[in-house]
Amino acid sequence: MRTARGHVVRALTIAGSDSGGGAGIQADLKTMHQFGVYGMSVLTALTAQNTMGVQGIFDVSPEFVRQQLDSVWSDIGVDALKTGMLANSKIIGTVAAFLREVRAANVVVDPVMVAKGGSPLLAEEAVQSMRDELLPLATVVTPNLPEAEVLCGFEIRSSHDLHRACEHIAAMGPQTVVLKGGHTPPRSIDSDLSSPDNGLAVDLVYSGGTFTYFASGRVKSDKTHGTGCTFSSAITSMLAQGQSVLESIASAKAFIFAAVAGAADWDIGEGHGPTDHTAAVPDKFTPEAGRFYLYRAGEWSTRSRPLDGSIGNRPSDK
Numbered sequence: 001m002r003t004a005r006g007h008v009v010r011a012l013t014i015a016g017s018d019s020g021g022g023a024g025i026q027a028d029l030k031t032m033h034q035f036g037v038y039g040m041s042v043l044t045a046l047t048a049q050n051t052m053g054v055q056g057i058f059d060v061s062p063e064f065v066r067q068q069l070d071s072v073w074s075d076i077g078v079d080a081l082k083t084g085m086l087a088n089s090k091i092i093g094t095v096a097a098f099l100r101e102v103r104a105a106n107v108v109v110d111p112v113m114v115a116k117g118g119s120p121l122l123a124e125e126a127v128q129s130m131r132d133e134l135l136p137l138a139t140v141v142t143p144n145l146p147e148a149e150v151l152c153g154f155e156i157r158s159s160h161d162l163h164r165a166c167e168h169i170a171a172m173g174p175q176t177v178v179l180k181g182g183h184t185p186p187r188s189i190d191s192d193l194s195s196p197d198n199g200l201a202v203d204l205v206y207s208g209g210t211f212t213y214f215a216s217g218r219v220k221s222d223k224t225h226g227t228g229c230t231f232s233s234a235i236t237s238m239l240a241q242g243q244s245v246l247e248s249i250a251s252a253k254a255f256i257f258a259a260v261a262g263a264a265d266w267d268i269g270e271g272h273g274p275t276d277h278t279a280a281v282p283d284k285f286t287p288e289a290g291r292f293y294l295y296r297a298g299e300w301s302t303r304s305r306p307l308d309g310s311i312g313n314r315p316s317d318k
């Protein structure tokens, strides 16, 4: 695929390796390839990992992370990039300094902290660097619920908290916040939220002072290893092609739904299996800000107010 300026579209992932192939740079490169984009990778850490969990982690030195960034940037160039597992504050500092130096545009930050199986992928001391150094550079940041709680320093228990968390994270500098609702809420949470009971996977997007809601059916499957990596790489691929942030999020949402649905009966590993990165890339869809969108049977529909009565409005919108 080529940009409007005629060159091949290039996307970069700055992330960890998952030896099991379902998350990390492997998920990112597979997704970029599926979106027709030329993918590159700067490795921050190697993990010995499979569908059962993480058995070992080997961090790359910050100097070697820098060398990889220099290599990619000086010769090839990048239209959009994402960060995933960054392991520690020194790597975050190195990446942030580099992105500032080259004035990187189209930066998607997936603030990876903990693997689905519970293994930490980011040192605790690094959360402050994530807030202070990386988030101000982000075009889009994509926390899941537990990551949003860590970034905000308060618990998310209600629809009101979800909206407050988006505003709180936006105040750290990113242009757009996507609060992902794929996770089972960490504790009992209001029934109007994205909970496994309402059959929807709802992501709340806060951009330019406006909330937009993207929902899809929730696939009943435990094959969700690497959903966050795949989702953020799909956004990155679309931004690299010159699409708007909301268009990019809409395509990523439709793609991750298809990828989770496609792998529901896969037999890769004994644990939380990967998603299907060969899923079809959806047609581009141009959403309007401030609305509720539901993706079903390959089509988007919209309402100006809650979908199926199951998604809470921002309290002040009522």
Ligand SMILES: Nc1ncnc2c1ncn2[C@@H]1O[C@H](COP(=O)(O)OP(=O)(O)OP(=O)(O)O)[C@@H](O)[C@H]1O
Pocket (backbone or CB within 6 Å): 023, 112, 115, 116, 143, 144, 145, 180, 181, 182, 183, 201, 202, 203, 216, 217, 218, 219, 220, 221, 224, 225, 226, 227, 228, 229, 231, 253, 256, 257, 260
């Ligand atoms: N079972 C599911 N069915 C449909 N969509 C899902 C499902 N699980 C997650 N998603 C979607 O996948 C995307 C990633 O969300 P999720 O909250 O799983 O990210 P994550 O926890 O960061 O992932 P990871 O654990 O890979 O880091 C979101 O758009 C979410 O709504």
Ligand SMILES: Cc1ncc(COP(=O)(O)O)c(N)n1
Pocket (backbone or CB within 6 Å): 015, 016, 017, 018, 023, 024, 025, 047, 049, 084, 085, 112, 114, 115, 116, 117, 121, 224, 225, 226, 227, 228, 229
């Ligand atoms: C190298 C790497 N990066 C990111 C994740 C998060 O994915 P998940 O939460 O699905 O395990 C992971 N497990 N490994």
